[in-house]
Amino acid sequence: MIRTPLRPLARILEARAKGENPDAIERENIRLRHEEERDRARKRAEGRLLVLGVVFFAAFSVIGGRMGVLANSEPAEPRISVAGADIYAQRADIVDRKGRILATNLETHSLYAQPQQMIEPVRTAKALVKIFPDLKEERLIKDFTGKRKFLWIKKKISPEQKQAVHEIGEPGLLFGPREMRLYPNGTLAAHVLGGASFGREGVHAAEVIGVAGIEKFYDERLRNPAEGHKPLELSLDLTIQAAIERVLYGGMRIMNAKGAAAVLMDVHTGEVISIASLPTFDPNDRPRPPTEGNPSDSPLFNRAVQGVYELGSTFKIFAAAQALELGLVNAETIIDTSGPMKVGGHTIGEFDRKNYGKISVSEIIVKSSNRGTGRMALQIGPKRQKEFLETLGFFEPTGLEIVESKGGKPLLPQRWTDLSTVTISYGHGLSSSPLHLAAGYAAIANGGTRIRPTLLKQDGPQNGERVMSPATAREARTMLRKVVTEGTASMGDVPGYAVGGKTGTADKPKERGGGYYKDKTITTFASIFPAHKPEYVLIVTLDEPVETSGSKPRRTAGWTAVPVASEITRRVAPLLGLRPEIEPAQFSGITLTSN
Missing domain, CATH: 3.40.710.10 (DD-peptidase/beta-lactamase superfamily)
Known part of the structure; x- marks a missing residue:
């Protein structure tokens, strides 16, 4: 870019020869230069505003389009997952021919421990044994005072048990959300339903899988999100x-x-x-399945x-x-x-x-x-x-x-x-x-x-x-x-x-x-x-x-x-809706004659 000098020598000499003030030439040139810089700054600002406007328009267009897609799509429940591979915890219900529940899911909690965060491991072990009598106090103390950083205590606990563990007040005892399989009718139709257990497990979720009966036969169907958790309807009448x-x-x-x-x-x-x-x-x-004896003797x-x-x-x-x-x-x-x-x-x-x-x-x-x-x-x-x-x-x-x-x-x-x-x-x-x-x-x-x-x-x-x-x-x-x-x-x-x-x-x-x-x-x-x-x-x-x-x-x-x-x-x-009827009689010994 060629810059015009503020005091051009030719004009200065000419002004002095005419008896004019040479400083007026300098002030005029300064004014013209400022106007030129102002024009350039305005054009630059106008360009930036145009680019910013285009960016905002594109962003709002994308957001609006996404909102339209979500508004027209089917709602879906979020799935419980942990870091890494997803663990699908939900499982469809099983119902009888009249829609009555035979198997369903129940929200519960698991109990695990991080021994390094424990304050009183010995007292905690003794308190846990009182809540869960099947636990071994010596084993818990050994695990809590050793080098382990994590251990499961119970894979599923009741709300009452959870409250009792809360009252221990030990920061090293933690809870994880769980969905467990519940059979509300107990032993009824047990051989048909079979049972379920946990598959892949994480701290915040566990996979429920069928282990026998119809739970295992239709395991993929019951766990398939594409089925929309539609209940599996059986022919049984409860x-x-x-x-x-x-x-x-x-x-x-x-x-x-x-x-x-x-x-x-x-x-x-x-x-x-x-x-x-x-x-x-x-x-x-x-x-557990029998390991000896006649299998037919097992329930x-x-x-x-x-x-x-x-x-x-x-x-x-x-x-x-x-x-x-x-x-x-x-x-x-x-x-x-x-x-x-x-x-x-x-x-x-x-x-x-x-x-x-x-x-x-x-x-x-x-x-x-x-x-x-x-x-x-x-x-x-x-x-x-x-x-x-x-x-x-x-x-x-x-x-x-x-x-x-x-x-x-x-x-x-x-x-x-x-x-x-x-x-x-x-x-x-x-x-x-x-x-x-x-x-x-x-x-x-x-x-x-x-x-x-x-x-x-x-x-x-x-x-x-x-x-x-x-x-x-x-x-x-x-x-x-x-x-x-x-x-x-x-x-x-x-x-x-x-x-x-x-x-x-x-x-x-x-x-x-x-x-x-x-x-x-x-x-x-x-x-x-x-x-x-x-x-x-x-x-x-x-x-x-x-x-x-x-x-x-x-x-x-x-x-x-x-x-x-x-x-x-x-x-x-x-x-079954069958009404008792009088059985059709046999007309033996009766002779039909014409009128």
Whole structure:
């Protein structure tokens, strides 16, 4: 930039020659210079204001746009997290078919210690033992006075316990927020729910994960934020579950059994309305799995799903139904059940050495004849028998939505011989769970279509594959009804509800060395109701029952499982919305004439 001198020599000389004051030239030049600098400063300020205005406009535009996006988005709950990887502590509720809570979350606290911040570690240890008697005072003192910088004392504590710890007044005792899994109904439906525990843990959060039952089966679904914490709706009915567990427990005690199981299932939808296994446990305080002994002795063992037993004569109706379906017999076909009967070098006998002689297929089921059922099975043959039982689901786990169902795979004979065909026809040589049996009876009850049990509430009936014709299913139901009115399950009738069913008594196999106990049985009653238009199937199984009201102990299903099942039906049928009805009468001996 070229600067103009304030006193230019040429103008100064010219002014002096004219007699003018040279200082006036300098003042004029100073004024012009100041005006030029002022103009430059104004332009510079105007430029800065323009840039600042553009910056403010852009910032407000971004903020306004973000506020618009937030205003139009769905609200979301903030998640508890710690430094590093996020720990998702929230977990969806589990509810029954009517929306009643089976499992939910409860806000609580954990208790941890930072020993280096403690003032009186010994006094603190003694005070904590008074609040938590399960803690060891010596161990706490050793931890508090050692070199540890952090230790957990309790992973979850109650509000009362938290207040008591507060009153100790020790700055080294600290609390962390927690969400714990709560089962407000205690032991009710414990084997279905399974239980939950803590996974990844931090000071300010802990991950709740399923460890068994449906909690583990649907663990990802229950923890998935994309589900919006929508409750998992089960097919169970809390009221009916409570009623069945109460009656089953009473029956187990009265019949001196070591265990019991019950399954109530809708024959059209496959919904499990109730499933119980005794002894049971509280999922709020789930016991540790056994490390020795028989797993079935543990309360964690689910007898209804994991319990794979020979279910005795309850299988006879399947042999009769298949023979009817193949056209080999009808309900009135006479079969000679007289002995002796030998198959594969083994003698087939009857219970209590009875001999029923020549009786109809219907009477074979009513009287529960082993030889009669076995002779029908030989007509069917091993290959066709295997195919039929496979279509009913007896070759694979039930697929129920709990992790334990995988362990309930039926035990099949290594070689399916004629002897296997005969013994399986009356429930020996093939072991399955009570839930398998419920699915098989549901196919008879619903008119001949296969049913797959489910713990999830359904919108309508299943459309399973057809395993028998409606006519065959109807004939089989008639036979089951006669078992209750005329046969071995006479104590199973419930006035107004037309129960049909079949008893089954199987000697219990020995754990070691093979063979069977002579004084230990598994008794089962498989029932459907109402028999003329079935809606539900009920299976009741007792482990080692003994009925002792008579002069000698009785261990058969008719004396043990049947009365328990009858009482369950009497209790739950009204709860299911079934109104008692007068059973349609048989118009025998009436001759119709024309007018």
